[in-house]
Amino acid sequence: MVAPFPGGIGISGLRVYDWPAVDGVCGGSPHVHLACSECYYVVGGRGSVQTLTRRGFAETPLSEGVVAWFTPGTIHRLVNDGDLRIVVLMQNSGLPEAGDAVFTFPAEVLADSADYSERARAGDEESTRRRRDLALEGFLELRRRVEAGEDALTDFYRAATRLKQPDLDAWEKRWRAGALASAERTGEQLGRLRDGDVGHLGEADVHVTRARTPQRFGMCGRLDAF
Secondary structure, three states: OOOOEHHHEEEEEEEEOOOEOOOOOEEOOOEEOOOOOEEEEEEEEEEEEEEEEOOEEEEEEEEOOOEEEEOOOOEEEEEEEEEEEEEEEEHHHHHHHOOOOEEOOOHHHHOOHHHHHHHHOOOOHHHHHHHHHHHHHHHHHHHHHHHOOOOHHHHHHHHHHHHHHHHHHHHHHHHHHHHHHHHHHHHHHHHHHHOOOOHHHHHOOOOOOOOOOOOEEOOOEEEEEO
């Protein structure tokens, strides 16, 4: 995932899956990000994002023009009520689509890193549906336990963190090269401006990118990756 936006922000276009699930609604795979915030800008259709946090279960309606964003630890599931299309903005050079995501699989799958990795793979519609359905199974159980007053999220967060321990060095490298480097450049530019140095303004340019084709199967829908 290349981040064409300033500030180390990743961007992708998303057409949310319209496949019905066991609970009667259509949508994507519930999952969580451990180190990144994510933002949805709805450009068409309608639906909602279901979330699960220590505050409990919530459902936020989504329609054209709505912007919704959430912080790390927010378990989320997109629901498609009709041609839901979203522009997704992601921290840290698109890290949520490049590793910082853990599906809400049942606890026994989360406890086995090899089993988790195998079940998390998806390259076609059939395997993506299986992955979505397994994540939904775990999500519904987590929701039940949270609504029953259990501290189910702590167990899930710990299991998710164990799964991603081997990846943290790579995540830090991406953060340093993207968001941190961008912030440091701004600091350098402010220093130049205070000194009356306009040299960096002479490097002004326009950057254009297009989505890669074909679309690929993402966690919540078909992705236009930039």
